[in-house]
Amino acid sequence: MPRREPEKSVTVQDVARQAGVSAATVSRTISTPEVVSEQTRDLVLEAIRHTGYRVNQAARNLRRKRSGAVLVLVPNLGNPFFSQILASLNATFSNGGYSVLISDSNVQEAPGRQVVDYLLDGRVDGVVCLDGSLTNDDLEQFHLNGLENRIVFACEWLEDAPYPSVRSNNRKGAIMAVEHLYEFGHRKIAHVTGPRGNVLTAARREGMLHARRKLDLPLRDEWIIRGDFSVQSGWKSGDDILRMKERPTAVFCASDMVALGLIARLNAAGLSVPQDMSVVGFDDIELAAFSLPSLTTIRQDRSALGEQAAGQLLKRLENDGELSAACEIKTIDVTLISRDSCSTPVANST
Amino acid sequence: MPRREPEKSVTVQDVARQAGVSAATVSRTISTPEVVSEQTRDLVLEAIRHTGYRVNQAARNLRRKRSGAVLVLVPNLGNPFFSQILASLNATFSNGGYSVLISDSNVQEAPGRQVVDYLLDGRVDGVVCLDGSLTNDDLEQFHLNGLENRIVFACEWLEDAPYPSVRSNNRKGAIMAVEHLYEFGHRKIAHVTGPRGNVLTAARREGMLHARRKLDLPLRDEWIIRGDFSVQSGWKSGDDILRMKERPTAVFCASDMVALGLIARLNAAGLSVPQDMSVVGFDDIELAAFSLPSLTTIRQDRSALGEQAAGQLLKRLENDGELSAACEIKTIDVTLISRDSCSTPVANST
């Protein structure tokens, strides 16, 4: 099998020589074909084909002062919920001609710093941040370096910071979940929250409280259980619930993973869902439809989230911060997916 | 709040001026500090701090002819199994000073082409490929451009192609699964495979057949059911099994997702696991421990897979293809995780 030398490096000059034109014309044929006459264009294209020329990205980036890449900062890549959004971000950026760098803010010692570094180094042109837990220090750094219009948030966001963001209607989702349980006749409804300080935790908790008040439901402090979106925390919240003197008849969980962990724990204690307790999740991960029982949940439109976030950033990168005054916040609608994990409450006193 | 102009671009020249040295010395202070005298080094570092200098990656890449980035080609980013490996790859590369680009081969029209493009463009220095379904055409392109020692495979691999690869001991895992079922007394054991043409499908199927022969188990063609690693295919395989005249008493599934889909389907038909049928999965995804019943499965050490694959590529990139003669294939050991989805067979004739 024939094999070309590894680092032959065909340059724009080589192509120019081959085609009998100047390097500038070659460059123009690639970047702005419309200003080149048709015949020279053909000549150049033929020479490119013949020499196997490829543009050197580093040289182009140096000259153009842009990298054609974006960074996606994910909190915990291992979480399937995020990876599906990543898939959709990747698709949109790919179509827009950008490559996608990833970084796991779990792994990075100082994720905010890395974002600043990558932007200032010119490694990436923009950032999609799925992590709403950046510090004030990070924000100040963004601001000091004029990076505001290179960052958009998706799923999570920062309260009180003027960044564009794309998010689900978390509050409404929570309300729908509680109302759904209410319609089944539940009045004693517990909630397993996300981690402290998280914006999603706050939004979903608020929605739940709102619905409770509106429906005039009884409220006990112990019915609000701190979780962290993980299966493990779902299992642990089951421990708490089993220990309660006044047990709720239904639980709204801040994520599907939590719901599945809770259901597993209840089963281990001999309680089954939905007979002994109804459960609603949040997210609609793929497995929600296949768990036992299949999980009633609030679906987040992950592909819309990714697509819109990527679109938003692309738009900002095009008109380099010109139109950036408007800090758009897009809210994506959520849907209640009714499955088998809810039913009417039984009169099970403890 | 004070705010620096967006594109002030402090260069190595500016720092040099500030420190009263030449640009070369500044560059040396950054790249090879040991050749610079201690006092000038301090001088330069102070000037760097003072000016807020940041090295321009594009310029460095152009000169050094490397990008400091790698590409990870993932088949289906949405799959939690892959995203966890991605997390571990990301961590290792990050420590090694490389940034990580991702690409979803589901989304890309021609993933192999993209790999070649990115490497030749100089966008990335190397590639970790989690997708074993590249075409011969792609391989030829790699070879023609001398890219062999810039690619390593992880999880999946290419039969008959001399690329280094890191993989689980799939065959052994399959054998362990069948033996485990055998020990419970199962003789009629079915298998849901992965997709046609996939190397994992082949390795696991082969292991299963081997164990069957060794244990002298009965073999019926219909007990080998084609799947594709997805939950949906697990559900469908359940349809097939329910229709069989001679029903197996246990099923070994090529992935946990398949196992969960199958269990859901059986439940929908009023059969429960493990009472009416035993099920073993493969992967040990996080939810395997929390499903109902909790899933007996073959654990793949995902963090080892990611770490070793990244390490392998890093090593190759260091000594630029010198030591590349050896095409190392690392096999990572798997473990049987025994949970509640297996028990002794019942005499349920159809």
Next chain:
DNA sequence: GCCTTGCATGTAATCGATTACATAGATAAT
């Protein structure tokens, strides 16, 4: 005292593409 060796630093070429500016030729306008 002279020459060698080595260390620290400076000079300038280089990586490869892009693009502002200049120029030549063709066409249109008067």
Next chain:
DNA sequence: ATTATCTATGTAATCGATTACATGCAAGGC
């Protein structure tokens, strides 16, 4: 016929860091 206008292309500077080579200076060997 002369000038203005436009189009296609070439010339050369530029992006910013790196590094081969050159230089100067100090220490050590005879």
